[in-house]
Amino acid sequence: MHKEFLMGNEAIALGAVAAGVNLVSGYPGTPSTEVLETVAKRRADAAYVEWSVNEKAAMEVAAGAAYAGARALVTMKQVGLNVASDPLMSLAYIGVKGGMVVLVADDPGPISSQTEQDTRHFAFFSKIPCFDPSSAQEAYEMIQEAFAYSEKYHTPVFFRPTTRVCHGYASVTVKDADEYTLHQPDGFTKDTGRWVIFPRLSYQNHIKIEERNLTLAEDFSSYKRNQIIRSDDLLDSSGGIAGFPDSKTGRLTAPRKGIAAGGISFTYVMEALKAAGSAPVLKIATPHPFPERLALEFLDGLDEVLCIEELDPVIERELIHLCGRHHLPVKIYGKLSRHVKNAGENTRDSVSENIRGFLAQKNESAEGAADLPNSPVQNGAPDLPVRPPILCAGCPHRASFYAVKTAMKGKKTIFCGDIGCYTLGNAMPLDMVDTCLCMGAGLGIAQGVGRIEPDTHCFAFVGDSTFFASAITGVVNAVYNQADMTLIILDNSTTAMTGHQPHPGTGRTMMGEIVTKIDIEAVLRGIGLTTVETVDPLDYEASVSCVRRVAEEPGVKAIIFKSPCIAVTKPSRSMHVRPEKCISCKKCIRELGCPALIVSGKIVSIDASLCTGCSLCSQICPTGAIVNGKEGDGNE
């Protein structure tokens, strides 16, 4: 054993490695991405690791490995599970041989996602067990246990961390390499009665699954990470916990109150109780199947319970259900009762407030203890700068959007966006994203709008990684159904948004092999598009005339704007403004919004430390005032 300072996702990865994981597949998505990357970085020799083309493919690859007796891990973010739900729902009936952990990172807030969906519901829906870690250390140990449960019950299991667990760091105690479990897959054994899903098999397995989940609920009631924490078990940091009404008698004053929590919210609860008073806490580490026996033990003797959890009221509903079934006179509070906010993430402060309010309610003894430290009063604070995320200086997407904008000026258009850095094309002054729904959806939306408004020029913008992940079927649909639309591929040769993962168009795999690039233009021609033009977006004139020409063609046509992401190529060129030529029209600033262009008063200049020398601004400057090189280096 030794200690390492690890991000939650790294701890999860090392936990999987310690459990002898043989295969890891996934699709990048915040906040899940670093899990797969860490396995590749730390144990590339011991496990096969791949970025699959999308989550559905990843799920199937992992399932195949688990059929063959391997320990397999598949990783994705919560919306990725929507894509992978088809194989998963059936896999729930078929089960696995080797341990299979389906890691789905949820994103309360949401901080970088389209939805606040709760994967714990997916666990109920699919009847698959779910593990919900509350910290990096717990996640490290829990994923090893998750593999063991998966093998014991022959079922895939969910492992569902949330953003603050994924991206929180901690000094984590981890195993040394010689303590790792070695897992030898024993191979696939043919058995059609087991591996081929038919209605009859599904019916039989459904019965078994319902039985199994009863057994699991019982098993989980003694799983050590589901816990009832009484006040004397609390970690005591500062020499005593203030304001416990029960410190002498060991009894709670009426009404007797308790708190139920899971995930990161559990840690917020434990922190809040240091100052807000005392209450027994039920920690739920396996929301499904719910550890009913343990929960009943907790409810016994309580009058009121407050549920603190993020996303949906899963624990709250389970407790209400238990109270109903067992005729328990316990009031259950939480999101459903509007005691806790029902959207957005919990914070240390929101949870403190919830708990103080709950304990103070009709309970004189807790009131005095509710004194949290006060922050300095923020009176008369000056207006703070607003810093929304924007496209980087020199980002080729800016040039692509600007070319389309210029070419289509005055025409009736709709610009359907998609998921990736280029969603930021919606910001002023570009304002080039009219819709954004989910991965690959822009194509279908452009087609649908075109059916209803045939006089609109319908554009769909899609990035290269998103193209491979989920846009190809949309192109086939458009061609087959004779749509009239322009597909714009923003090809920057990487998966930029999530931190530059390789994909089928990059010619590299996660194992580091150099492979044949899958050529987007060839794919489009293969589907039947006859007009496919590839152009460098940083050539402004050529790009504008390309868009003008292509948009007028009938049917489905495509433009591939090809220029690498500047965060990968890191160009070190720069441009500067010649003050004697600049007429301060500010066209460059007003139209492009490049963060390297700065204005103070009437003077426009370029921040050489940000500028990548993409030259877009110099191509639109009416007086040719923007030139190559840094100021004063004579390179004019």
Place this chain on the structure above:
Amino acid sequence: MNKNIVLCGVGGQGTVLASKLIAAAAMQKDLPVMSAETIGMAQRGGSVFSHVRIGEGIYSPMIANGEADIIIGFEPGETVRMLPFLKKGGTVVTSSRKISPVTATLSGSSYSGDGMIAYLNEQVKELYIVDAEKACEEIGSSKVLNLLLLGAAVKSGALGLSEEDIKAAIRTRLPEKFHALNFAALAYARPARCPRK
């Protein structure tokens, strides 16, 4: 020792490395550490923060309002944004150099760093200001803001870590060719150079 430290700034300023150095320094002293930081889309020129919590008895990597012993601000406006985290009597170390957001450039509205510093002066007793412009010039590198601020934080006494602790962390985390420069930045914050107020 229990310390709650908030670092804040604008994406790309080096807050992450600073928080990693603090964590590494604490771990070398066998102290438990937890931290949390902004990751993802918000990093691009957006406001970023790191919370670092050192000591026993900690459950959550997040710091609550009024709980920070020290705020280390890489940009004056961002420092003001984080003030609600500061505990009563807590310490603030901040760079005085402002970074204008693109929105200000577009709308022509002016954002003043001096206004932020004036406000901090009003609100915070234990305030240390680092003139990053001047310091980077004197040291001869524009990339050492994080160590300059860490140095000032060490000297303020509120960090609970010594210059030696941070140096040891630098030795383990950074390539040797950068050691001398970073040590110089760390040692820069003499009282006259980084005045209280």
